[in-house]
Amino acid sequence: MTDATASSAAIDRPLSGMVVLDLLDDGIAGVTRIYAELGAEVIRPVPPRPAGDTAVPSRADLRRRIDDLGKTLVEAGDDTGLAAFANRSDLIVTGLRSPDIATLLRPDRRDATVVMTVSMFGAGSGYTNWQATDPVLHALTGELSRSGIEGRAPLLPPGDLALQCAMAQAAYVGMAALHAAQLTGRGDRIDVSLVEAAMQALDPGYGISGSATLGRAAVHLPPGRPVKGFQYPILPCADGDVRLCLLAPRQWQTMFRWMGEPAEFADPVFNNTAVRQGSAALLAALADFLADKTREELEREGAARGVPISGLNSLAECLDAPHLVERHAIATATTTGGADFRLPDGVIEIDGVRMSALAPPTTPPSPAVEAGRRSKTPPADPRRPLAGLKVLDLGVIVVGGEQSRLLADIGADVIKVESSAFPDGTRHSYLPTGLSVSFAAGHRNKRSLGLNLRHAEGKALFRRLAAGADVILSNFKPGTMESLGLGYDEMAAINPGIVMVESSAFGSTGPWAGRMGYGPLVRAAAGLTAQWRYADDPASYSDSITIYPDHVGARYGAIAVLALLTRRLRTGRGGRAGISQLEVMLSHFATDIAAASIGLAADGPPDAPWGVFRAAGEDQWCVVTVRHDGDWASLARVLDRPDWQGADLATAAQRRARRASIERDVAAWMAGQDADTAMHALQAAGVPAARMLRIADLPDFDYYRQRRFFRVDRHPHMNEPVVAERRHAVSQLLAEPDARPAPLMGEHSREVVREWLGLGEHEIDVLIREKVLETIDPVVARMVAAGEGRGPA
Known part of the structure; x- marks a missing residue:
């Protein structure tokens, strides 16, 4: 056992005493591993395994082993044995084709147990029996349409990112229902579609987007792939390549000074991101400046100066970096045949300790103690289980926005703490009010408190708010909260029940902790950017407009919040959690990392064909994936190729x-097909296939209409409608999220300090006059009152 796993075993892991029954199919059983990491007993019935298995494992074997780490594996038996497990469980996670759990639960357990069904397309629509693979998820969520470069075929992202993100969304939904059941005494019935889950947690076309977009929804992007080298330049240096991510004017000014203040770029016009990105002369000057410096030197200097820059690593280089060694982020496990392999070890730190699936289970708390503590909590409303929960949200950009929005959607009173001196990057907008459709989607159901945390009175006011709060969220560079005097130790001294969750690019410790972190830099450091390119063009980096792992990182943050709140119900104390986006990303490549560590060669897609094929019409595409012999036989029937049934x-x-000749034949057939017609024909035969949807196609695609996935809200200060997901998953108990509009900066300052602290109007006026509190900017207030600055209809 490593020091990290020993520490994980020693502390009170948040879900200790909880029982989860995992009845999922292989391939999606990763949904429940996070519960085991957080201390739950996860029971998984599995078929009998051959005795004495010492063969070299396949990638599928490794995937199963990784997904099942930390779980209690029991031999699958009859319904009597299954019923015994089910009636011990707080949460049952099952598939559509699993036994009917309701018939196995005792009457006293039926209302208290959460049952979550996870499938590719969910239940109750005409698509329930459709088949999906990672490429199908990419195609149907709009991610594929944005991946690649102009003039080329869409490029499937590496690994199985869509499925991994979908499983994280399912895990969040299950954690929310599990916590709600502790509050309400009622177990929900939940239907999770992994298509919808991938839509939300990978890179939602109608969700919150990064600051580089100025708040424009992805639907407004050009319909094709971006031009080569768009947005975040990747330039050569002395020992490889580096990526720059200069977004804010202050970042450019720092880079400008580092370059020696070249006169030709002194014009203030270069403070504009679009101008910098469009300047060939500036790109050439940057390339000259970087050319004789090493990646390590540039990263070190960038961190010291505040310039967002990262070396372009391979996955192997990342795994061997001292940063991951110091953070104990990579551990060793053993296959069923006795072979050791490396893997990323947990993505959440609790109270400074990594939550490891390799740690032995902790001693469950006394049921009597649990019941006594829980009885002191008044029952919550199952429709809004987090109603009354007070959240101070200092989070910024995508991770910060999403993490707190998930909590707000299920009832929490989320106060977005912000200031005009250091505005959230998502306030940089095409609208002068600081609103946008992106901001509106990511900050619905929150209130805004304008508070100057650089002012002594501002810090004092925050401490008073924290004394009555339940949760504090942030995603600044590590150490920022401590430098303000608002770190966990200070907050816990004021409020022992406080839960604090901090997200950062590279984690709170280690040599990379001080680096500025944006998604493009994390992808570069993790080795993902180097993989996300066409095989025949080494410079065809194609991850420039994706927003990953921000959304999925926010799901892990929300899981940590809810897990710590669950622990608080039985202990009365809070805790802190940390999330590293780098480690979230590496966890999604766990099978690749494990396979490489035991010398298992990458064997490519599981069968032929597997890829993107051009259909009839301009820039129309369809993915086709064959997983096994059954899919192959079905494909042969659809294409009328009896010759494919031979022994060869x-x-x-x-x-x-x-592969090459087979895929040429499929391409020839697809070229004469409408993509939608081909998709339906192949899916009717059981072959996973999907036409490539663009963002604009999503709301009208029949599947999403049948499932009522999207909704359209109207913001009172914008003409453009706000399209967003209707819910996190289909739930029997939860109400749909409210439609309270995202706030203007400082819009609710007065009412928040009145409600939370009982301040009077005179005291509030003094705080505003002394610039401790901020309200809506007068210029913005006048525009809003006059109905101006609303943007396009």
Whole structure:
């Protein structure tokens, strides 16, 4: 056992005493591993395994082993044995084709147990029996349409990012229901569609976007892929390549000074991001400046100066970095055959300790003690289980916005703490009010408190707010909260029940902790950018407009909040959690990392064909994926190719050997098909296939209409409608999220300090006059009153 796993075993992990029954199919059982990491007993019935298995594992074997780490594996038996497990469980996670759990639960357990069904397309629509793979999820969520470069075919992202993000969303939904059941005494019935989950947690086309977009929804992007080298330049240096991510004017000014203040770029016009990105002369000057410096030197100087920059690593370089070693982020596990392999070890730190699935379970708390403590909590409303929960949200940009929005949607009173001196990057907008459709989607159901935390009185006011709060969220550079005197130790001294969750790019410790972190830099450091390119063009980096892992990182942050609140119900004390976006990303490549560590060669897609094929019409595409012999036979029938049924193509290995000729045949057939028609024909035969949807296609796509996934809200200060997801998942108990509009900066300052602190109007006026509190900017207030600055209809 490593020091990290020993520490994980020693502390009171948040879900200790909780029981989860995992009845999921292989391939999606990763949903429940996070519960095991957080201390729950996760029971997973599995088929009998051959005794004495010492063969070299396949990638599928490794995937199963990784997904099942920390779980209690029991031999699958009859319904009597399953019923015994079910009636011990607080949460049952099952598939559509699993046994009917309701018939196995005792009457006294039926209302108290959460049952979450996870499937690719969910229940109750005409698409329930459709098949999905990672490429299908990319195609149907709009991610594929944005991946690649102009003039080329769409490029499937590496790994299985869509499925990994979907499983994280499902895990968040289950954690929310589990916590709600502790509050209300009632277990929910939840239907999770992994298509919808991927839509929300990977890179939602109608969700909150990064500051570089100026708040414009992805639907307004050009319909094709971006031009090569768009947005975040990747330039050569002395020992490889580096990526720059200069967004804010102050970042450019710092870079300008570092370059020696070249006169040709002194014009203030270069403070504009679009001008910098469009200047070939500036790009050439940056390349000259970087060329003789190493990645390490540039990263070190960038961190010291506040310039967002990262070396472009391979995955192997990232894994061997001293940063990950110091953080104990990579551990060693053993296959069922006895072979050791490396893997990322947990993505959440609780009270400074990594939550590891490799740690032995902790001793469950006494049921009597639990019941006594829980009885002191008044029952919550199952429709809004977090109603009354007070959240101080200092989070910024995508991770910060999403993390607190998830809590606000299920009832929490989320106060966005912000200031005009250091505005949230998502306030940089095409509208002069600081609003945008992106901001509106990411900050619905929150209130805004304008508070100057650089002022002594501002800090004092924050401490008073924290004394009555339940949760504090932030995602600044590590150490920022401590430098303000608002770190966890200070807050816990004021309020022992406070829960604090901090998200950062690289974690709170280690050599990379001080680096500025944006998603593009994390992807570069983690080795993802180096993988996300066309095989025939080493410079075709294609991750420039994706927003990953921000949204999925926010799901892990919300899971940590809810887990710590669950622990607080039985202990009365709060706690702190940390999330590293780098480690979230690496966890999504766990199978690749494990396979490489035991010398298992990357064997490419599981069968032929597997990829993106051009359909009839301009820039129309359809993904086709064959997983096994059954899919292959079905594809042969749809394409009317009886010759594909011969012995020479009977196995996946034989088909992979003839991949090129098979895919030429599929491409020829697809070229004569409408993409939608081809998708329906293949899915009717059971073959996972999907046409490439663009963001504008999503709301009208029949699947999303049948499932009522999207909704349209109207913001009182914008003409453009706000399209967003209707819910996190289909729930029997939860009401749909409210539609309270995202706030103007400082819009609710007065009412928040009145409600939370009981301040009078005179005292509030003094705080505003002394610039401790901020209210709506007078210029913005006049525009709003006059109905101006509302943007396009």
